[in-house]
Amino acid sequence: xxxxxxxxxxxxxxxxxxxxxxxxxxxxxxxxxxxxxxxxxxxxxxxxxxxxxxxxxxxxxxxxxxxxxxxxxxxxxxxxxxxxxxxxxxxxxxxxxxxxxxxxxxxxxxxxxxxxxxxxxxxxxxxxxxxxxxxxxxxxxxxxxxxxxxxxxxxxxxxxxxxxxxxxxxxxxxxxxxxxxxxxxxxxxxxxxxxxxxxxxxxxxxxxxxxxxxxxxxxxxxxxxxxxxxxxxxxxxxxxxxxxxxxxxxxxxxxxxxxxxxxxxxxxxxxxxxxxxxxxxxxxxxxxxxxxxxxx
Numbered sequence: 051x052x053x054x055x056x057x058x059x060x061x062x063x064x065x066x067x068x069x070x071x072x073x074x075x076x077x078x079x080x081x082x083x084x085x086x087x088x089x090x091x092x093x094x095x096x097x098x099x100x101x102x103x104x105x106x107x108x109x110x111x112x113x114x115x116x117x118x119x120x121x122x123x124x125x126x127x128x129x130x131x132x133x134x135x136x137x138x139x140x141x142x143x144x145x146x147x148x149x150x151x152x153x154x155x156x157x158x159x160x161x162x163x164x165x166x167x168x169x170x171x172x173x174x175x176x177x178x179x180x181x182x183x184x185x186x187x188x189x190x191x192x193x194x195x196x197x198x199x200x201x202x203x204x205x206x207x208x209x210x211x212x213x214x215x216x217x218x219x220x221x222x223x224x225x226x227x228x229x230x231x232x233x234x235x236x237x238x239x240x241x242x243x244x245x246x247x248x249x250x251x252x253x254x255x256x257x258x259x260x261x262x263x264x265x266x267x268x269x270x271x272x273x274x275x276x277x278x279x280x281x282x283x284x285x286x287x288x289x290x291x292x293x294x295x296x297x298x299x300x301x302x303x304x305x306x307x308x309x310x311x312x313x314x315x316x317x318x319x320x321x322x323x324x325x326x327x328x329x330x331x332x333x334x335x336x337x338x339x340x341x342x343x344x345x346x
Contacts, residue, residue, distance in 0.1 A: 116151060118143040119187060121158040133187065140165060140197070144174025144182075152181040157225060160192030164200065165211045177215030184225045194256075196226040199243055199265070201234070208232060209240035213250075220244070221253045228258075229265030231312075242294070244268040253279035261287035263312055270298030270325075280307040287322065288312050295325030295337055302340040320344045 118131040125138035133156075137143055140163055143155050157163055165173045186195050199210045210229070213220065229243060241264050244250050250268060261267060265287055270276045275298060285292065288311050293300065302319065309317040319342040326344060327337045335344050 115154060116147070117154045117156065119156045119158075120163065122161055122163055123158070125158075139163070141174045144177070147174075147177065147180055147182070149178040149180065154183050154185060156185050156187040157195035157197075159186045159188035159190070159195055162196045162198050164198045168202065168211050171209075171211040172214050173211050177213070177218045179217050180215065181219045181221075183221040183223060185223045186225060194224045194226060196228055198228045198230070200230040201232050203234055203236055206236050207238045207240065208234055208236035210243065212243045212245050214245040215250055217249045219251045219253070222255070222257045224256045226258045226260070228260045229262045231262040232264040239264055241289075242266040242269045249275050249277075251277040254281070254283040256282045258284045258286065261285070261289070261292055263288045265289070265292075266294055267292050269294040269296050270300050271296050274298035276300045278302045280304040282306045284308040284310070285322065286310055286312060290322060291324030292322035293324070295323070295327070298337070300338045300340075302338065302342070304340075304342060318342070 119125075119133045119136040120138070120140055120143060121136040122138055125136040127138050127142040129135040129137055131137045131143060131146075136158070140155065140157075143153070147153050184197075199212075201208050201210050227243070229241075232239065232241075243261075243265065244252060244267060252268065259267065266289060267285070267287075268276060268278070278293065278300060280303070282305070285307070286309075293302070300323075302323075304319070307319070309319065309322060311317060319340060323338065323340075323344060325337075326335045328334060329336055338344065
């Protein structure tokens with residue numbers, strides 16, 4: 051068995067050991083484990099932990115995709131997350147995702163999933179270099195699953211928990227998103243449900259994103275670049291900055307995207323994109339790329 055094969059077979063186990071113990075990057079670590087092919091115990095001395103973890107992630111992510119199932123009625127976060135032993139919450143599935151991993155998260159059809167509400171909280175944990183696809187399982191006659199966000203107030207601020215990460219792709223395949231309307235008196239609203247630290251790329255297929263009267267989908271901060279793709283989907287919301295540029299850039303692709311206010315009034319893409327910077331001479335946007343008309 052080659053060195054690469056051994057890493058592939060045992061990589062996840064090693065990653066979990068390293069994650070559970072806060073090793074310094076310059077400390078040598080010996081790991082004993084049983085090989086899967088013949089039961090022989092082998093010892094590896096690991097130097098430069100950061101480099102080893104980067105190599106492991108490259109090997110693992112190129113060959114393996116985890117799958118977790120969520121059932122908020124019959125599931126339990128102490129389960130294994132398999133189809134026969136599902137988790138109860140999305141937070142549990144996200145909390146155990148290692149950096150660099152590809153993951154499918156399947157939500158039970160006919161159910162709503164509400165992440166724990168914390169002031170400016172994070173759903174599960176901050177993600178890093180992950181590819182995550184939300185899909186569904188169960189009876190095809192049931193409604194597609196929905197992820198619902200609600201507000202919490204603290205002092206004069208209102209916020210909701212959000213997905214956050216660095217250099218990630220998050221895909222929603224026939225999964226809806228809904229943000230509760232906000233009618234409180236707070237003067238500051240932290241209202242984006244996806245928060246990026248470098249690049250948080252999103253795609254939606256046959257999904258409805260209902261952001262209510264105060265919800266924002268994502269904000270592109272300085273040095274960040276977002277790729278957003280919508281196919282056969284709908285955005286509902288009242289704000290003019292549902293897609294907000296704040297020093298970063300966006301590439302927006304869409305096919306059969308419908309946009310409307312909460313009152314049902316039709317909108318177009320330029321009605322929900324804020325912070326567009328234009329060339330002084332031509333008026334062409336320089337911080338957002340879209341095949342849809344974004345002219346003034």
